[in-house]
Amino acid sequence: MLGSGILKGLLVTARNFVGSFHDRERLPTVQYPEERAPVGEAFRTFPFLVSDCPADADASARLAGLRGVACQICERNCPPRCIHIEKSKDKKPDAAGKPQLYPAVFEIDISVCMGCQICVEVCPFDSIKMDKVFEIAVPRRSPELLLDRDRLSKPNAYYRRIRPSEAAAVDAARAAEQAAAKARADAAAKAAAARQAAAATPPAA
Amino acid sequence: MPVTLETFPLALRDWLCAFLPQEFHWLLSGLLVIIAILTVFGLGFAFITVAERKFLGRFQNRIGPNRVGPFGLLQPFADAVKALTKEDIVPATADKLPHFLAPCVIVSGALLCFAVLPYGRHLVPADLDAGLLYFFAAGAFTELAVFMAGWSSHNKFSLLAGIRALAQLVSYELPLLLATLPAVMAARSLNLQTIVGSQSPAAGLKAGFLPNWHLFSPWGAAGFLIFLIAAIAESNRSPFDLPEGESEIIAGHLTEYSGFKYALFFMGEYFGLIALSGFCATLFLGGWQAPYAALEVIPSWVWFGLKVAALIFTFIWIRATFLRLRMDQLMRFSWKFLLPLALINLGTAAFWLLTAHWQGAWWIALRWFAAAALVIAPYSILGRRLFRGLGARTYEYAPNN
Ligand code: SF4
Numbered sequence: 195m196l197g198s199g200i201l202k203g204l205l206v207t208a209r210n211f212v213g214s215f216h217d218r219e220r221l222p223t224v225q226y227p228e229e230r231a232p233v234g235e236a237f238r239t240f241p242f243l244v245s246d247c248p249a250d251a252d253a254s255a256r257l258a259g260l261r262g263v264a265c266q267i268c269e270r271n272c273p274p275r276c277i278h279i280e281k282s283k284d285k286k287p288d289a290a291g292k293p294q295l296y297p298a299v300f301e302i303d304i305s306v307c308m309g310c311q312i313c314v315e316v317c318p319f320d321s322i323k324m325d326k327v328f329e330i331a332v333p334r335r336s337p338e339l340l341l342d343r344d345r346l347s348k349p350n351a352y353y354r355r356i357r358p359s360e361a362a363a364v365d366a367a368r369a370a371e372q373a374a375a376k377a378r379a380d381a382a383a384k385a386a387a388a389r390q391a392a393a394a395t396p397p398a399a
Numbered sequence: 400m401p402v403t404l405e406t407f408p409l410a411l412r413d414w415l416c417a418f419l420p421q422e423f424h425w426l427l428s429g430l431l432v433i434i435a436i437l438t439v440f441g442l443g444f445a446f447i448t449v450a451e452r453k454f455l456g457r458f459q460n461r462i463g464p465n466r467v468g469p470f471g472l473l474q475p476f477a478d479a480v481k482a483l484t485k486e487d488i489v490p491a492t493a494d495k496l497p498h499f500l501a502p503c504v505i506v507s508g509a510l511l512c513f514a515v516l517p518y519g520r521h522l523v524p525a526d527l528d529a530g531l532l533y534f535f536a537a538g539a540f541t542e543l544a545v546f547m548a549g550w551s552s553h554n555k556f557s558l559l560a561g562i563r564a565l566a567q568l569v570s571y572e573l574p575l576l577l578a579t580l581p582a583v584m585a586a587r588s589l590n591l592q593t594i595v596g597s598q599s600p601a602a603g604l605k606a607g608f609l610p611n612w613h614l615f616s617p618w619g620a621a622g623f624l625i626f627l628i629a630a631i632a633e634s635n636r637s638p639f640d641l642p643e644g645e646s647e648i649i650a651g652h653l654t655e656y657s658g659f660k661y662a663l664f665f666m667g668e669y670f671g672l673i674a675l676s677g678f679c680a681t682l683f684l685g686g687w688q689a690p691y692a693a694l695e696v697i698p699s700w701v702w703f704g705l706k707v708a709a710l711i712f713t714f715i716w717i718r719a720t721f722l723r724l725r726m727d728q729l730m731r732f733s734w735k736f737l738l739p740l741a742l743i744n745l746g747t748a749a750f751w752l753l754t755a756h757w758q759g760a761w762w763i764a765l766r767w768f769a770a771a772a773l774v775i776a777p778y779s780i781l782g783r784r785l786f787r788g789l790g791a792r793t794y795e796y797a798p799n800n
């Protein structure tokens with residue numbers, strides 16, 4: 195019948211109208227500041243720097259625990275070039291005890307960052323990871339959106355909280371690496387000790 | 400006259416008039432009517448905008464504005480402040496005078512329409528003998544205003560909107576007018592109070608149980624639908640919002656308007672909508688009358704308000720449902736479908752009125768049947784012709800399901 199499509203259409207909207215008053219399914223709106231939709235684990239916004247420090251560490255402890263070695267790989271690979279790194283003059287021992295450079299300056303301009311995660315992919319030290327903060331509205335672009343070392347570094351516990359499975363995998367890999375490094379170091383030390391012992395006691399000819 | 404809810408507005412007016420000497424009564428009572436209309440419909444406009452946004456939200460499974468005040472009810476006042484404080488930009492090359500006048504014309508034209516509507520048993524600001532003609536004459540200001548805005552803005556989108564508006568409004572004015580004529584024939588008068596009177600419950604009920612409104616007769620139902628469609632087109636609302644057509648021509652005639660002038664256009668359009676709803680209620684829904692005599696304890700102006708509100712809700716519902724038409728579809732629909740139907744409806748109404756004296760169950764059944772056939776047959780024949788050659792699209796390589 196001519197016109198039945200029009201009535202069908204009206205019926206659809208009428209169902210919405212009535213349904214939205216009693217059927218939660220029909221009103222999927224999340225009223226944002228008061229209510230929040232859950233964000234998925236892979237949700238990402240901007241990078242932050244992981245620091246091996248206690249969860250409630252202060253700024254200096256967070257800086258001391260940074261994993262990065264200022265190798266500048268991420269700086270060179272960032273497509274919009276929004277990372278700025280300056281190497282330190284001195285060296286500090288890293289988690290494995292090896293003396294390493296550390297970033298004296300590490301800045302990311304997150305008003306330029308496009309969240310591509312390339313810096314995370316290229317970092318060989320699991321130092322830079324993607325954050326989940328998104329309420330970053332500020333009155334000025336600079337310096338509020340130019341994040342420095344202090345504001346970029348966050349404890350590993352935070353990383354574990356926002357990305358549990360990824361952080362667990364990273365931690366396991368790092369622990370295995372450190373164990374292997376320690377085993378290598380032990381083996382090397384043992385070999386050296388053995389060499390020394392051998393040198394001290396001349397072989398019986 | 401005893402003061403009841405029914406006569407309360409009049410009593411209030413007389414009480415206020417008593418403060419002035421006799422010679423000024425005509426002036427003060429006139430001013431009071433104007434103030435009443437401006438207040439009631441000004442507030443009506445404000446709350447219809449928020450109701451429209453809230454209902455549209457619900458129709459689309461959203462919540463709608465709910466931040467300003469309880470349930471978002473103060474939203475229109477926030478909007479008013481915003482509109483008033485915005486900069487008023489006039490394009491350098493615009494024709495300044497018509498550009499300035501257009502919003503004023505659209506609002507005043509719509510306000511003029513309010514003068515003749517019978518709001519209640521005793522409430523009609525100007526009880527003109529040719530009220531219906533006056534209403535159409537005042538309503539035609541809308542076209543003029545939209546075209547003035549389109550022409551004077553010196554902007555191609557505005558001009559396109561002006562041309563579209565002229566074409567659309569002229570084509571839908573005809574079915575609108577023709578759809579009202581049967582009501583005039585039934586009342587034998589152009590006076591709107593008389594037209595309301597011809598639908599009074601005192602004259603008996605339609606088909607034994609339905610209210611004695613024109614809506615519940617075959618020609619009245621057809622006329623009501625034609626009027627409703629044409630009224631949507633006349634008030635530039637979706638699905639006939641071609642002059643504004645945001646997705647095609649930015650905002651049409653409103654493109655070069657900002658601030659309060661922009662708000663005035665909205666006000667004019669909503670005033671026009673309220674006026675057309677009131678007019679439609681007057682012609683087809685028995686005006687201010689209660690559906691049954693027993694319900695007359697509720698004052699007549701409340702009934703009028705309820706009917707207007709129901710019609711406006713229908714308009715919102717339609718807006719939430721349908722897509723905008725294309726210009727050629729719009730024209731074809733009016734000239735090839737609505738207009739012939741409205742013309743045939745005149746004949747149906749004439750048949751109905753000439754057979755009013757038929758008595759006996761068989762004759763009455765025959766009367767209803769013949770009148771219904773006179774409505775439905777042309778509808779389906781014309782509809783088929785209108786959509787001939789159109790249908791569900793078929794694809795050569797895709798299964799059709
Ligand atoms: S996420 Fe992409 S754009 Fe942002 S800092 Fe990393 S590499 Fe640069």
Ligand code: SF4
Nearest residue numbers: 262263265266268317
């Ligand atoms: S974050 Fe990673 S890639 Fe970037 S400088 Fe530090 S260690 Fe190198």
